[in-house]
Amino acid sequence: MTAAGIVTGIFIGCALLVWVIDLVRRDRLYAGYGVIFVFGTIAAMTVLIVPPLLRAATAASTALLPVPSLSLVALVILTFLMVYVFVQISILSNRVMRLTQELAIRSPQAQDSVAPGAGQRD
Amino acid sequence: MTLVARRTLVAIPAYNEAATIRAVVERVRAHLPDCDLLVVNDGSLDGTATVLHGTGATVIAHLCNLGYGRAIQTAVLYAERAGYDRLVTLDADGQHDPAQVGALLAEFDSGRWDLLVGSRYVVGRQYTGVPFGRRIGMRLFSSLVGLMTGHRIYDTTSGLKVIGRQTFTPLTKWQFIDFHAEALVYLMRLGYRIGEYPITVADRRHGTTMYSALSHVKYPLKTALMVVLGVVEANLARRRAS
Numbered sequence: 001m002t003a004a005g006i007v008t009g010i011f012i013g014c015a016l017l018v019w020v021i022d023l024v025r026r027d028r029l030y031a032g033y034g035v036i037f038v039f040g041t042i043a044a045m046t047v048l049i050v051p052p053l054l055r056a057a058t059a060a061s062t063a064l065l066p067v068p069s070l071s072l073v074a075l076v077i078l079t080f081l082m083v084y085v086f087v088q089i090s091i092l093s094n095r096v097m098r099l100t101q102e103l104a105i106r107s108p109q110a111q112d113s114v115a116p117g118a119g120q121r122d
Numbered sequence: 123m124t125l126v127a128r129r130t131l132v133a134i135p136a137y138n139e140a141a142t143i144r145a146v147v148e149r150v151r152a153h154l155p156d157c158d159l160l161v162v163n164d165g166s167l168d169g170t171a172t173v174l175h176g177t178g179a180t181v182i183a184h185l186c187n188l189g190y191g192r193a194i195q196t197a198v199l200y201a202e203r204a205g206y207d208r209l210v211t212l213d214a215d216g217q218h219d220p221a222q223v224g225a226l227l228a229e230f231d232s233g234r235w236d237l238l239v240g241s242r243y244v245v246g247r248q249y250t251g252v253p254f255g256r257r258i259g260m261r262l263f264s265s266l267v268g269l270m271t272g273h274r275i276y277d278t279t280s281g282l283k284v285i286g287r288q289t290f291t292p293l294t295k296w297q298f299i300d301f302h303a304e305a306l307v308y309l310m311r312l313g314y315r316i317g318e319y320p321i322t323v324a325d326r327r328h329g330t331t332m333y334s335a336l337s338h339v340k341y342p343l344k345t346a347l348m349v350v351l352g353v354v355e356a357n358l359a360r361r362r363a364s
Contacts, residue, residue: 021351024347024348024351025351025354025355027296027297031297031299031344031347031348031351032340032344034347035340035343035344035347038347039343096186097188097192100184100185100186100188101184101188101192101195101196101199103185104162104182104183104184104185104196105182105196105199105200105203107182107183108160108180108181108182108200109180109181109182109183110180111174111175111176111177111178111179111180111181
């Protein structure tokens with residue numbers, strides 16, 4: 001891969017990392033999904049930076065011909081699209097979670113005559 | 123201030139704990155008669171809800187399983203809305219002895235802590251008897267908490283905690299995975315005082331751990347990410363407040 005390609009890859013990786021981490025921090029992306037993107041991106045960037053790793057990864061993928069740059073663009077678009085889809089799933093999941101918590105809190109069932117909030121007071 | 127002078131809620135998150143939950147509730151009732159008792163049934167598929175009939179506990183039920191962290195968060199929300207001063211969390215598998223909670227509450231009432239962790243390792247500071255993989259994880263997260271906050275917590279995964287009212291709001295405002303290292307770091311970076319008090323735990327007799335084989339890989343990665351984000355979020359929250 002050319003130096004320009006590596007720099008572009010690193011730049012895209014950093015942008016993805018910042019975006020994903022901010023999404024997880026704002027509770028827009030579930031941490032479990034975020035971890036996949038964060039560590040996946042860090043691994044990909046490490047492979048890009050270390051030439052022996054890049055050569056090993058190329059050999060391991062049994063690539064005979066150089067990957068067309070258009071395929072890499074497609075891969076980047078696909079990754080960003082996947083983040084978007086996971087964000088939508090996380091938003092929906094968060095809504096279900098809040099609804100479930102709210103329903104639970106609003107319908108406590110006292111098993112005997114003990115009512116919620118009936119503990120010892122000052 | 124005496125033990126009973128403040129309103130205390132004991133919360134037990136339970137997921138498929140039909141074999142043990144009734145005995146745990148009865149022991150809490152016997153040892154902490156002045157505390158209210160809440161069981162958060164986290165979408166159990168066994169008879170957890172049924173076996174609680176006649177125990178005197180208040181049960182709130184998640185319609186589906188949300189996980190340990192969200193079950194604790196539901197208990198915090200409940201305690202906040204009902205105006206409790208302190209929340210005690212206990213595991214439903216019977217590993218925690220409710221007889222030890224009184225000492226924990228007495229220490230909490232010294233006013234030195236906003237959250238007190240019942241700790242298995244604070245005395246010896248050694249993870250003896252813990253399986254190798256788990257020991258590495260516990261050391262790692264204990265060190266990570268120390269690195270991020272300057273104050274090491276030796277038992278970051280303890281389910282026995284006393285949570286003060288002052289921490290209820292921040293605990294309901296942000297996401298936590300399991301209320302372990304990530305929650306401790308977040309609170310400490312917000313300026314809350316977290317301490318440890320020695321406890322002993324019994325071996326689990328029924329059921330299995332909530333951690334599957336896959337989660338042994340996922341848990342450290344997720345928690346490490348959330349610990350770092352906890353620092354970022356706490357710093358941002360403090361900046362917004364000032």
